[in-house]
Amino acid sequence: MTTTLVPGPPRGAPRSRGARRTAVAWLFLAPFAVVFLLYTAIPTVAALGFSLTDLRGTDLRHPLAVDFTGLTNFVRLFQDTTFLRDILNTALFVAVGVPLTMAIGFVLALVLNSGIRRLRGTFRTVFFAPVVTNVVAVALIWQYAFQADGTVNQALGAVGLAGPNWLDDPNLAMPVVILLGVWRNFGTAMVLFLAGLQAVPEDVYEAASLDGAGRWRQLRHITVPLLLPTTLMVSVLLTVFYLQVFDEPYLLTNGGPLGSTESVALYTYHQFGAGEFGMSSAASFVMLLMVALVSLVQFRMLRPRS
C-alpha cells in the first residue's frame, strides 16, 4: 500500500490564522448579530412586507385573506390630510426643537466650561437630570402643571393673570410639548458640547489673546469652527430624535387637541392600535426615509471643509 502525500497548507499559514481570527470575530459579534436580527432586521423586513399589503389586525387569523396591494398604502398615506398634517407637526418639532435644544445646551456648556469650574460637577448633574429621569413620571408632572387649574396657571393667577387651557388649546399645546422635548434633551447637547470644548487646546486661546482677540472673537473664530464636528453630531442626533418624537406628545396630549401635536411616530402608533398594520408599516417607512434623507443632507452641509 502506498501513501500519496498531498501537500496541504503549511501550519500557521497566514490564511489559516486569518480564518481563525474571522471566526473569533464572528463569535464576538454573534450576540449583537442575534439581537440585531431578531429585533431590528427581521421586524424591518416584515414591516416592509406589511406596508405592501392590506394587512389588518383581524386578518391575523385569516392570513390567506391578506392581499398584496403594492404602493396603495403609501398613496393612501399621502392622500390622508391627517398624515400630511402630522408631517408638518413633525417638521415643526424639528425646526423649533433642534435649534432651541442646541442653543441652550451650547450656552450652558460655555458657562460650565469657563466661569464656575468648581461647581461644574454639580451643575452638570442638575442639567443632565432631565435626560435620565423617567419620561412618564415627568410627563405626568407636566400634565398636572399645565392643566386648566394646574400649577402654572395657579402661579399666573397669583400675579393676577388668567392662564389659558394650555393642553386643550391647539395653538398652545404644541409649544408645551416642544418645551418638554427641549427640557429632556438640552442636557445631552450640553454634555456633548462640553466634551467638545474641553478638547480645544488652551494654547490656541492663549495665542489668540496675545494677538489681541477678545472673548467674542475667540468664540466666533476659534470655538465655533473647532466645534463643528460636535455640532454636526449633536444636530444629527437631535434631528433624528425629533423626527421620531413620540413620548412627549403621546404622554402629554396623545396627539390632541384636534391633532395639533400628533407626530408621524404617533400616527404610526395610532394606526397600529387601530389594527391598520399595513398603513402603520407604510407610515413607519416614510419616517425612516425622512430620517435618512435629513441626516444625509445634514452630513453634507455640515461636514468640515478641508
Add this chain to the structure above:
Amino acid sequence: MPNLSRRGALKVTAGLAVLGTLGLTGCGREDATTAAKASARPVDASPAAGTVDVWAAQGDADVLEKVIKPFKAANPDLTVKVTLIPNADYYTKLQSAIAAGKGPDVAQFFPESQAQFLDPSILRAVPDGLVDPDGFFESLWAAGVVDDVAYTVPWYAYTYALVYRSDLAKKAGVEAPATWDEMVPFFKALQGAGAKHGLGADNGWDIFNGQDVAMYAWQAGGSLLTGGKWTLDTPAMVDALKYNASFFTSGAADTATPTFLDAQPYFVSGKTATMITGPWVVGQLDTAAKKDGWTEAHVATAPLPAGSAGGVSFSAGGTWGVLAGAGNADASWKLVRYMAQPSTQVAQFKAYSSLPAVIPAWDDPTIKNQPLLAAFLTQLKKTKAFPQVSTWQQVATRIGKEMEAVAKGTATAEKAAANIQSYADSLGTGTK
C-alpha cells in the same frame, strides 16, 4: 382561485418573516368551525371535571374566585385557573394568544367591542338550551349573535344614565330633563345653584365619547349601519353632533376638564353637577366624598333624555365565551352556565357592584332596594348594541375625534359627519 398571484407576491415581498408571523397566527379555521358545531350539543347536568383556564380583565373579575367558590365546591373534580389581565392590555393579549393557538378555555369579552371575536374560528357557538336568551337584556344577548349564531353569554351589564346633584337641582327648583331641549336649561339651572359647570363631560375624544355620540344618533332616529353599509352622515348623526356640541358652546360643559379620572372628584366638589355615566359611579361617590351617606343626600339618577326617537342608550358590560380551541369545552360551558344564573349574578353584584345581565336577578332585594339603580334598570331596557362588525372600534374612535372639532367650533356638524362617513367607508366593515 382568486388572488393566488397576489399571495405569491406577498410571499416574495414580505419574505419569511412575514409568513412566519402569519403562519403562527393561522390556526385552522376549518377545524375550528367543526369544533364549534360539535360543541353546540346540549350540555348535561353532570358535574364538571378536569381543568378550565379562564382569562378575564381586571375589574369586575377581581372577585371571580370568590363568586365561583360554590361552583367549585359542587364540582370537586374540577380545577378552575383564573388569570386576570390588566384591562388596557386585555384584548391585545387575548388576540395574540388566540392567534398563536394558546388561548384559554373561557375568556371574558366586552359586548360593546367584542365583534372582532365573533367568528367560529375563535369562539364556539353557545350550546342549545345552555341558558335562556330571553332572560338577558335583549341588546346584550344580541351583541354576541352573528348570522343567528350566539357566541357569548352575558355576565354583567351597564349602560349610561344621568347622575346629577339632587341638592343643587332642589335648590334651583328643577326636575331631571326628559328631552334634549331640556338638557342645557337644566345644566344652566344647576350652574345657577352653585355648580361651576352643569355637565362634567369626559373629553378624552376617543372611542368612549365616540360611543356617546353614536348613542345620541340613535336617540335622533339614526342607524349606524344599515344593510351592511355605514350610515354615519345622516341627519340624525348631524343632530347628534350638534346636540353634543351644544353642551360646550352653551358653556354648560368645559372642553378642558375633567378627564375620566377627575370626573368624580369634580362632581363631589361641585365643579360639575351632572355626569352621563355608568352605574358603578353610584357606589364610588361616598369614597370620593370621603363621607358615608354623601351619595344618598346629594345624588339622584334619571334615564337619558329623549331625542326625536326616544331615550335609547347603549348596552355594555361583560360576557363569556368558550374558545374554539378549548380543551375542556364541556366543563367550560358548565362554568359559563353557572355565571349566567341569577343567584351567581347577585353574588357578583354583592362582591363588586356589577349589575346583573340577567333580568330576574334585578328582583333580588339587594338590588331592588337601591333607588339610584332604578334609572339604570329603566335605561337598560331601552338599549341598543353597537354594530357587530370588526371595524366598529376604529369608527367610534374617529367619531370621538370629529366630535371634538365640532365641540370646539372648528368644524361644522355636517362636515364632521361627512368625514366620519368617508373614513368608515374606507375601512368597510372588516369583511373582505
